Amino acid sequence: MDDLAGFLRTRRARVDPAAAGIPTDRRRRVEGLRREEVAHLSGVSVDYYVRLEQGRATQPSEQVLDALARVLGLDETERGHLYRLARQRRRRAKAPCGRVRPELLRVLGLVAGAPALVMDHRLDVLAGNRLAGLLFGRPLPSLNIARHLFLEEGEHGLYAGWESCTLDVVGHLRLAAGTHPDDPRLASLIGDLAMGSERFRRLWARADVRARTHGPKAYRHPLVGLLELHQENFALPDGSGMELVVLSAPPGSPAEDGLRLLAALDADGASPAEDEPSHHRPPAVTDR
Template sequence: MDDLAGFLRTRRSRVDPASAGIPTDSRRRVQGLRREEVAHLSGVSVDYYVRLEQGRATQPSEQVLDTLARVLGLDDTEREHLHRLARQPRRRARTPGGRVRPELLRVLDLVPDAPALIVDHRLDVLAGNRLARLLFGTPMPGLNTARHVFLEETDGGLYADWENCTLDVVGHLRLAAGKYPDDRRLAELIGELAMGSERFRRLWARADVRARTHGRKPYRHPLVGLLELHHENFALQDASGLELLVLSAAPGSPAEDGLRLLAGLDADGAAAATGVNPEARTS
């Protein structure tokens, strides 16, 4: 699903030659750096770098990878992704099962005033609390946020900052594809998104990676209006590959009032209060 050669090519194309000390003129037709220029700046032979971009050179050293990361201007997330892609032939991570422990479901129950979800590396929502179900307007198990963003919602829908949201989703899936190259279900999801969304195809071709940790996440709810929320992603320190995502509102903000209003809209009774499919407790 992802490969070292393609990642190097896309990163090379975005580097401004001037920033690397390479003079340019109007006759230059290459976007970014040439292969020969990357090789020279990295201290490797042109032949070796060409073989890297063609997928014919395997197991580059840590020193070479760190040098390439510096020359290509990679951030920490991209640098880690580069190293992971280079290690794939030797060590491929096992796809996590994503089992939701009962203790995690109890944690969701302890977050009554903010939407909280448990998601896997494919962005499948495995469980969510009551406010999460009300925010997304759908039962939590069965929702995939990548599919929701690209195939079910559009600019002007639930995601108030839809374009940036699409960047986050694609960047996350790129990271997941690098970590779990043998995940058939992830490959099928990426194929489905590529078939159904022209924007997804364009963003996927850029090979950008993003780590979702925290930040602004605005939603436009059809009944309570704009909710300016803050997301915190807590990666679970086990082999499950799961994350706990909490969407909070600043104290005294309009978003806090909006969440209170959202909570008061629920009229489905006790079964809707959990927002969790009982089957998720044993999945």
């Protein structure tokens, strides 16, 4: 699904030779740096770097990886991804089982006034509170965010910032593929997305990685209109690869009013709910 050689090639093509101190002229036909230029700037032999890009060199040292990260201008997320790819053959990470602890479900149900859900590294939604179910308009355990984004909703669907969302999702899946290269379900997901979406294929070929922990997220909900929310991702500390995701609205904003209206609807959006006030009874949660 992912390898060190491909990542190095895409990062090399991204570097501006002039910024690296290499004179250029109109006859230059290579996009980015040449292999020999990366090798020279990194302090490794050309033969060794060529073998790295061909997948024939194993176990590069920390010094070599540090030098490559510097020359290729990698950010913190890309640097961590580079190190994981370089060590794939040494230690394979086992794919998490995906079970949500009852205690976590209880915490999820206590989140009031904001959609909240638990996702795994494949972007499968494992559980969510009632407001999250109303936001996405479907049972959450059947939802995969990547499939929903690329194969079901499309550019004019639920996601108001669709193009930005696609960058985040592909970058996340690239990181997941580097961490779990032997996960067959992840490989199947990536294959389905590549078969069904031209945009996914183009973004995947770029080999960009992203680790989004927070930021704006906007939705075009068919019942309550535009919801401009703020997303916070909380990685669970148990090594499961799961994240608790909470989508909140600024106080006094139209999005806060929209969430209140959404919370007053039945799951099918047909009529106001007759449930007890949310502070009396926490929203229901769903689980696999």
